Structure formats: C-alpha cells, structure tokens
Amino acid sequence: MASSTSSPSFFPARRGVRLAGTGACVPDKRLTNADLEKMMETSDEWIVQRTGIRERRIVDTEHGESVKHLCAKSLERALADANLKGTDLDLIIVATMTPEMACPATACMVAQMVGAGHAGAFDLNAACSGFVFAINVAHDLIKGGAYNTVAVIGADTLSKLMDYSNNGRGTAIIFGDAAGCAIFKATDDTSKGVLAQSMHADGEGWKDIYVPRCSFDFPQGTPFDENKIDVVQMNGATVFKFAVGTFPEVIQQTLDKAKVKAAEVDMFVCHQSNQRILHAARDRFGLSEDKLYVNIDRYGNTVGASVPLCLDELRKAGKIKDGNKVMFVAFGGGLTWGSSLWQM
Ligand code: COA
Secondary structure (H helix, E strand, C coil), X not given: CCCHHHCCCCCCCCCEXXXXXXXXXXXXXXXXXXXXXXXXXXXXHHHHHHHCCCEEECCCHHHCCCHHHHHHHHHHHHHHHHCCCHHHCCEEEEECCCCCCCCCCHHHHHHHHCCCCCCEEEEECCHHHHHHHHHHHHHHHHHCCCCXXXXXXXXXXXXXXXXXXXXXXXXXXXXXXXXXXEEEEEECCCCCEEEEEEEEECHHHXXXXXXCCCHHHCCCCCCCCHHHCCCCEECHHHHHHHHHHHHHHHHHHXXXXXXXXXXXXXXXXXXXXXXXXXXXXXXXXXXXXXXXXXXXXXXXXXXXXXXXXXXXXXXXXXXXXXXXXXEEEEEECCCEEEEEEEEC
C-alpha cells in the first residue's frame, strides 16, 4: 500500500521524470493471414500489400483470457524490469477502449492483481492515442509533485469487437490484442522528461471509427443493422487520409515546439496503424529505417498497446537508452491524435 507518509510534497524541488521500466504481454494465440483466408474472402497478398500485417495475436476467450490478464502481466514485467514492487506504485493508468467492464475501471482490477495496495487507479480512453495521452498525463502528475511512481498501461482486445466474416473484412484484418506498460519515476535529474507534447481531438470525425451499442448510436443516414452492434465500424479510406496528413504534421509541430530537429531524435515510436502510413512518415522526414520502428507485421494494430509494445521491444533490444531523445506519436478513434517527445 502506498503510504501517505511517503507521498511527495505538492511543492517539490524542481524534478525530472525518468523511464524506470517497461513490460509487454501478447496472447499466445496467433491469427495469421492464412487463418483469415479461411474465414472471409481475403488473401495474404491483399493484406500484406495494403497494411504490412502478416499475423496478429488474439485472446483465448474460451479459457477466460481478457484485457486485465494482459495488463497485469505487462505491469508485472515492467515492475521486475524497474526492480520495483506493486506497493511502490502511487498511481496506475490503463489506456484502453476495451475495458474489462464498464465498472470498475480495469486499472482497479489490475492494481489488485499486482498487489498495488491503495495506489490510485483509473482508465483513460483515447482509442489508439490512449497510451500517448496517458504518458503525458503521468509525466505532468510526477513533474508537478503529486506522484512519485506511476505505471501507464496501454491495452486492448479489439478481437472481441470484430466481425470475422466477409461483412467485416475491411476492419477485422487490421486489429490484434496486446498490452504494454511503462513505469515512470521522479528523478533529481531535471533534464529528463517531456520536452514537448500535444493532445488533440476532432469530434466531427467520431463516425469514422465507432462501436455502436444500440440503434441510436448509428450516424444519421446509416441504417440500423443489428449485426453491427458491438462491432467496430471504420471508414478505412477516410481514416487513412486523416492519418497520412496528421502524422507528419503532429511530428513537425512537436519538433518545432521543442526546437529539436528530426535528425536529433534517436527513435520515433509510432502507433502501428498501417505500414504504408509509417513508411510515408519515414520518407517525409528522411529517416533511416532503424529510426522509425515497425512491428505491425507480427502484431497488427493493437490500438492502445501498439506504442508501449514497440517501446518495450526497442528497450529490450538496446535501441532506446538513457540519454536518448524519443518521440511517441499516435492517432485514432475520436478522432484523436497526440505526441510526446522525451529526453530519456
Ligand atoms: N480482402 C480483400 N479485399 C478487401 C478486403 C480484404 N480484407 N477489405 C476490403 N476489400 C476490398 C473492398 O471491398 C474494395 O473492393 P471494391 O473496390 O470491389 O469495392 C477494395 O478492397 C478496396 O477497399 P478499400 O476499403 O478502399 O481498401 P483500402 O485500400 O482503403 O484499404 C484499409 C483498406 C482498411 C487497409 C485502409 O483503408 C487503411 O489501412 N485505413 C486506415 C485504417 C486505420 O489505420 N485504422 C486504425 C486507426 S487507428
């Protein structure tokens, strides 16, 4: 239990924020393009050419596997990486659009699962932008002195909101399930932390990615179809256009805010939405292949988990180190988009 005596002062000396550890968890169950070919009219060639995805992982619902298990495992791994215990956490934020239930917050269940005592816990929903929004929130809560040690988890199980038939083939091929976690801590080194960040939304675009729960949730002009209830509805071409434009724009704005050049950034950790969108951003900034990470081929678009999953792989591979400048970027349903440029 985080004791009140260890709570930091609200008027702290100037402090920085450092990344203390990361962890990730993907389900064992694989859903390959060949598997999808048996479920709908599609082909490995079409999927790879349009998205770069070869396989994704999905939870084994028959054995009760769900988002809270992925979250807890990713957090346990991040705690071990940071050499911390659950009781060392002051706050847990879970960024998800597929919570375990409407109430309680998934973060509360995860806190209980890892023995985090009475640490604060809440969920944040900004769809695919969720993890980037949440690390911005966590950073400022630590920087401002309210908290010392915060775990941020990005986790989603979109497989439960897919129609794996011909009707859903434009959407179901994209998404996979996963969780990733980053733990942040206060540090005396004031050079560490966020150099510039942004969080944006355009509610006009809500109908480009939504999950209807009842007849009233369908946009005007879209006829009610009960087969679409609890299934992701996505206007793929519109989202693609939005992403291709927004991605480089938000990167450039964040670089300008921090007065940093693209070449000075050691790694761009971007939401894995579509390989073509990522390659377009890479070309726009003249980045070498190893500076903008892509793992969409193995996991698909894992929504809130995609950025922390990349972060964990990069850290474990020694490609993100202390002293690096790292830019996190994401966009998604809402529509939302955001960034976070860190001095590690
Ligand atoms: N297999 C084969 N054909 C498919 C298919 C599939 N899985 N899904 C759709 N098609 C067909 C369509 O029916 C259409 O056929 P038609 O021309 O005969 O009508 C054709 O392929 C083109 O469909 P379209 O939806 O225009 O394809 P696209 O080139 O836009 O690619 C996406 C579809 C979804 C891959 C692409 O729009 C995309 O990646 N969008 C961004 C989505 C995204 O990033 N979402 C997450 C936001 S965080």
